Amino acid sequence: MTEKKIDAVTENLSRILPILGKIFMKGVRAKTSYPPHVIFVMGALTHHGKLTMTGIGNHLSVPKPQVTTLIDRLIAEELVERLNDEKDRRIIYIQLTEKGKGRFKEIKSLMSESMKSALSELEEEMLDKLLLSSDAVCEALILLNEKFQQGYCHLTNSKASE
Amino acid sequence: MTEKKIDAVTENLSRILPILGKIFMKGVRAKTSYPPHVIFVMGALTHHGKLTMTGIGNHLSVPKPQVTTLIDRLIAEELVERLNDEKDRRIIYIQLTEKGKGRFKEIKSLMSESMKSALSELEEEMLDKLLLSSDAVCEALILLNEKFQQGYCHLTNSKASE
């Protein structure tokens, strides 16, 4: 029984993913020059305040060397900054600068615009339904993501947690 | 009012996307050697039966030359086949072979397994809620995607539809 539900959820989520990816990436590519991961890092930092390099890698499932690359780019544009941990000097926290927060807001509103043209064609009832359901999916996935925080599998450098 | 709803939906969807991407791509990468687009093409073909090259590009928002590359790969593995249109000899339909259908089923069950380990930690109630809500989101996005079928923006070769 639970088995079947899981299959059904998988089916739904696997249909949602490419469509969502398409809609967003299209908006992002059309209106900014940032690659997806850069946007996602900024999103993660917005929600978590600050994250370690390893934490960012875990959140996005990106190998650590790639995290360094992404952050280097964001640093160069002064969108994030590094903070040292007082207790453990190996750890570096990353957080958005004011400029970064502003930029991310802009990006989000660009995406909203991009969505608007599509969503505005939905009937009000459908939009309401989508709001409620996307809310529920979002909540469940965030919960899931926490349970699923297993680092990045293929990477020797950041082994699968435990 | 509708404005605010759209912002909220955008916010939700933009949080859903990276988490979903992470969970899926992790499962896919860990268990198959197919890149995301290959999986998505197979998914689109599963749902639509057959699609033209241009249609595939539109569905996934991938430039045409990249569609050719993806299909070449799938052809080489005998997972899809080309069909000529009788009426218009420029058009080539792509559809899954039996082998391709079988392979995609395998992939989906691998993804289900990957999801299972995560989902099984959710409480039954949460799972039910996720099933219903993912269903609704899926339905809305599919509808949205049809309205949003505007080809691939940055490409001169496959201009913005109409």
Add this chain to the structure above:
DNA sequence: TTAAATTATTACAAATATATAACTATTTAA
């Protein structure tokens, strides 16, 4: 205090994705 583990970086190589331009074959329309 030495060995092991952890955090982040550097350095590559390879795979995948994006962006353009030019081209063939075919159909549509003036």
Add this chain to the structure above:
DNA sequence: TTAAATAGTTATATATTTGTAATAATTTAA
């Protein structure tokens, strides 16, 4: 029938992402 438009391909350059290995600095544990 010629010109314009469409479907798909080829070719090429660049950007992004992934996969490994090795390294330095620091902390933890034996």
